[in-house]
Amino acid sequence: MKKLFFIVTFFASLISYSQRDINYNFTINTTFTANENFGEYDEYFDEVDWALIVPRAIMLRNGFNVKLNNFVAVGINLGFDWHPDLDVLAIPYYLDSKFTLVQVDDDTFYIGGGVGKLLKIGKAFERGNYYKVGIGYHISTESSHSFVLNVDFHQKKIAKFENGRLNSLSFGLGMIFL
Numbered sequence: 001m002k003k004l005f006f007i008v009t010f011f012a013s014l015i016s017y018s019q020r021d022i023n024y025n026f027t028i029n030t031t032f033t034a035n036e037n038f039g040e041y042d043e044y045f046d047e048v049d050w051a052l053i054v055p056r057a058i059m060l061r062n063g064f065n066v067k068l069n070n071f072v073a074v075g076i077n078l079g080f081d082w083h084p085d086l087d088v089l090a091i092p093y094y095l096d097s098k099f100t101l102v103q104v105d106d107d108t109f110y111i112g113g114g115v116g117k118l119l120k121i122g123k124a125f126e127r128g129n130y131y132k133v134g135i136g137y138h139i140s141t142e143s144s145h146s147f148v149l150n151v152d153f154h155q156k157k158i159a160k161f162e163n164g165r166l167n168s169l170s171f172g173l174g175m176i177f178l
Helices: 002-016
Strands: 021-034 053-067 073-084 088-104 107-119 129-137 147-160 166-175
Touching: 002 166, 021 147, 053 088, 053 166, 088 147
Parallel strands: none
Antiparallel strands: 021 053, 021 166, 053 073, 073 088, 088 107, 107 129, 129 147, 147 166
16 A cells, blocks of 8 residues: 555656646557357347357456657556456556557557556456556647547456456557547
8 A cells, every 4th residue: 555655656756846748648448259159049139149259258457548758658547347258357456557659640659568557446356466568659640639549458467357367458448538
């Protein structure tokens, strides 16, 4: 708890005394898997299921990023992960950083990573550690918002889960509000 308080206080003071760009971001990610019912008749939709891949989890992320320079941004984020087929709910809160690899005009291609915890707010939610690494493409617009496409690898270390962790690869679409 002391570490979290220190990190939040440090981050708040960094934001309040700096002349940096502070952006709000929101992303929706999903994981995909092979369809186990491929080619079978689906009575609910009254047709044969021909989808090769199907979404398996929804991950919502929002947070604040501080752009330190043209190549580095750091942020604090809060999310909601729902894996219905595994019966897992998680709320990760984490610090992340993004490093620009290529920049053309205001569009950037970047790599990023994050480290944090899973918040337990009830019996249905899991407690543990959270790690994230990924790549993304930030698409600038002339208005006050931009778009983000990303591919992220998430690892949730959950004690009572099989093998002690839940790994997932997700594809996401998001917005950054300047």
